[in-house]
Amino acid sequence: MATLVLTTVGGLAGGPIGAALGGMLGQAVDRNVLFRPKGRHGPRLNDLAVQTSHYGQPIPRLFGRMRVAGHVIWATDLVERRERQGGGKGQPAMTRYAYSASVAVALSARAIRGVGRIWADGNLLRGAAGDWKVPVQFRLHLGSEDQAADPLIASAEGGENAPAHRGIAYAVFEDLPLEAFGNRIPSLTFEVIADDAPVPAATIAQALAPAVIASVPGDEAAMLPIDGFSAYGDSVRSVIETLAEVAGAWFVPIGDRVAMRGDPAPARMLAGGAGQRRIAPPARAPHAMTVSHYDPARDWQAGVQRAVRPGALGAAMSIDLAAALPAERARAVAETMLARTSSARATRRIVTDIAAVDVLPGSVVSLSGEPGAWRVRSVEIERFAVTIELVALPPPVVALPAASGRVLRQVDVPAGQTIVHVAELPAMMGEGAGPTIAVVAAGSTPHWRRAMIHHSIDDGASWTAAGATPAAGTIGTIVAAASAAPATLVDRRTVIEVSLAHDGMMLTSMDAAGLDRGGNLALVGDELLQFGSVEQVGACRWRLSDLWRGRFGTTPALLAPGDRFVILEREAMLRILPLTGAGGTVRVMARGVGDEQGVEAAVRLTGAASLPLAPVHLSADIREGALALRWRRRSRVDWWWRDHVDVPLGEEREAYEVTVTTAIASHIVVTAVPYVTVPLSALNGAPLRAAVRQIGSLGASSPATLTLGDDE
Incomplete structure (x- = not known):
């Protein structure tokens, strides 16, 4: 400020009298030449919110902790x-x-x-x-x-x-x-940690203008801690004045420099003496003061606090502070600024003797016989008389509660490590006849989102991108062993207990109609099954019952602790077409944002998903010296019995291999119909064992078997 600086320079040249003269000159220069009040521009809130890339754009000096967009200085x-x-x-x-x-x-x-x-x-x-x-x-x-x-x-x-x-x-x-x-x-914004703790306002001012600003030991207002501050603008003066507004302080000369002061305690008492008292109309002071600031509780986004004088008539004022302040402190700033503008309506002009020649602008004084404190605005010395202009200071402001408002923060937790499973699956629920390799991935926390998948068929010598996983799957492990059960009945005896990867994964019960539509389908070990009833028995622990075992041609198996448990849902599976034949191995590598290295899984292709299903309902009848065998075929093309007559073949042709074995001979017949007659004379003995396989385009199914004893 020109007034203060010129006052200090005048003091160096002519002592207290020179300082007073310098202050008078400085006021005139300040008002009319250098720093017209309406011409200054300090930092604004929106200046820090939008990322820019302009030559000559000032780069702020940051203090404390701030959220800034920054300036793009280089890009490809x-x-x-x-x-x-x-x-x-x-x-x-x-x-x-x-x-x-x-x-x-x-x-x-x-x-x-x-x-x-x-x-x-x-x-x-x-x-x-x-x-x-x-x-x-x-x-x-x-x-x-x-x-x-x-x-x-x-x-x-x-x-x-x-x-x-x-x-x-x-x-x-x-x-x-x-x-x-x-x-x-x-558009990038950064939470910049410039200092480990909030920085006092006076310390920031001194860092910006060390040749002008002196330290202020012990002044609580000047040492107001500021959580974050962005120092930039048209001039250093505009930035320092912003700091003074935040702290509720002003400037006083100290030696050849100036310092911030916010302590309203009078340092000296003056006699009232002759003079003038002036009180401006109430409408001259604002009735409300709005302070916009950066609120740490709102992730450093803009916050607003407002102070109001009930019954006042003046206009409302607002100020943008490029500072990070808690809501309570910003409310205190608004209350202090409103109280100061209101009390500044009262001014005094007193004339005293030469004993007051050392009173300097910015000093806080009291007047004998009058309450309150006054700040010295200017000092004039003429004919050994000292004329002092004073402005009233408000009493200390009572701290009022304030709130940051509703804060909708984004979830900020680590994504966790990727868990991935890969399996060779048959065609399911109207998805055609071909098998696929299915990849299901999830994370160790509920906040995992996805991973990039690569696969290899040459034992990791080369990798091919398969894309990103869709939604996170539901993955866990079997906790307790469970016995096998037939695939032809609803298994109401077996209970499977599973432990899921995290508590964000859920399982739900489903009725028979939902199961028939393919719901609650899980890969447990190498068996596909469905479950109708679930019960949560602990954190991440679930108990499954009402089981449909051996689904889609898989074999019901004995389930052991540690076996994988993977829910198979279209929206959570990444499908890869088979890349190698039976006997080959497909390695899959998944890498999410929480993985330092890729997480691998592998599946050895057996080809079973490409083969026909074993025939069912194999029956035998011996009459007129011949063994008559009948059976029903199954199909991978469509798992519903839609017309109650037959199911699609799903192969290039219909063919079966029938092997009838006795203790001393075997008889093999190939037929294109689901029945065959074998003369007993060709068998030469008993007991008999019959095995029927369906011959598909890529191989034969597993056998359906039947054994007949001597008495049958």
């Missing part, structure tokens, strides 16, 4: 990558295009301690624990005076052309995936 063009997916077993391949970019963002023209959370287009990109929500290569330069150039920028621009940006803290994203942001560089 979009990089296009092509990934070929599918194309096996005569199926068409799909080429997927992915885009990325590298970008550097300047954060602060002052060294910082680190960075907390990062948002991209308002969505959390990096959590408070340093965990990334999407895979990112990130480097942070803290802004030291000896920092080296970023290696990516140096590689792209050449070592001799790459600035190190010393003294500027900046962040570099390398190959940032842009798919989630519409294939464009998102």
Whole structure:
């Protein structure tokens, strides 16, 4: 402020009298030449919210902890990558295009301690624990005076052309995936940790203008802790005045410098003497004061606090503070500023003797015989008389409660490690006759979202992208052993107890109609089964009953503790066409944002999912010297008995191999119909064992068997 600075300079030249004269000159210069009040522009709230990239744009100096957008100071063009997916077993391949970019963002023209959370287009990109929500290569330069150039920028621009940006803290994203942001560089905001704790207002002012601002020991108002502050604007003066407004302070000369002061306690008493008293009309003072600020409780987004004078007639005033303050402190700032503007209606002009020549502008005095404190606004000395202009100071403001309002924070917890299972599955529920390799993945916490999947058929020598997993699956393990049961009956005896991966996974009961539509289908070990009733028996522990065993041609098995439990739902499965024949192994690698390395699973293809199902209802009848065998075929094409007559064949032709064996001979018959007659003379003995296999396009089914003794 010109008044204060020129007052100090005048004091150096002519002592107290010179200081007073300098103050008079400074006031005139301040009002009319250098710093017209309506012409100054300090930092505004929206200046920190929008990311910019302009030459000559000032970079703020950050103090405390702030959320800023920063300035893009370097970026590459979009990089296009092509990934070929599918194309096996005569199926068409799909080429997927992915885009990325590298970008550097300047954060602060002052060294910082680190960075907390990062948002991209308002969505959390990096959590408070340093965990990334999407895979990112990130480097942070803290802004030291000896920092080296970023290696990516140096590689792209050449070592001799790459600035190190010393003294500027900046962040570099390398190959940032842009798919989630519409294939464009998102608007990034950073929670910058410039200091480990809130910084006093006077300390910030002194850091900005060390040649002008002196320290203020013991002044509670000037030492008001500010959670975060962004120092930039048209001039240093505008920034320092903003700090003074936040702290409820003003400036006083100390030696050849000035200092912030906010202590209203009078340092000296003056005689009232002759003079004038003036009280401006009530309408001159605002009836309400609104303070906009950054609220730490709102993730450093803008907050508003308002103070009101009941019954007042003046206009409302508002001020933008580029400072981070809790709601209670911002309310106190609004109350203090409103009280100060109201009390400033009362001014005094007193004339006293030369004994008051050492009273300086900014001092706090009291008047004999009058209550209250007064701040010295100006001092004039003429003919050994000292004329002092005073403005009334308000009494201390009572702290009032304040709230930040409803805060809708984004969930910020680590995504957890990926859990992945892969299995060879038959066609299910009208999905055609061909088998698939199904990948189901989930995380160790409820906040896992997805993972990128690659597969290999050459034992990891090469990997092919298969895309991203869809929704997280429901995955767990068997806790207690369970016996096998026939697939032809509802198993009401067996109870399966499972432990799910985390408490966010849920299971629900389902009636028979829902099960018939394919609901509650699970892969347990290598068996497909469905369950009708569930009961939660503990954290992540569930008990399953009313079981439909051996679904879709799988064999009911003895279930052991530790066997996998995977719910099979279309929206949670990534399907891969078989890439190799029976006997081959498919390795799958999943990598989510919480995985430092890929998580692998493998399946050895047996080919069973491609073979016909074993015939059922095998029966035998011996009459007229011949053995007559009959059976029913099954089909993988459609698991419903829609017309109550027959099911689709699902093979190129219908064929069966019938083997009838005795103790001394075997007789094999191939037929195209589901029955056969074998003369007993060709069998030569008893007992008899009959085995029937359906011959499919890729092999034969497992046998349906029947044994006949001597008495049958």
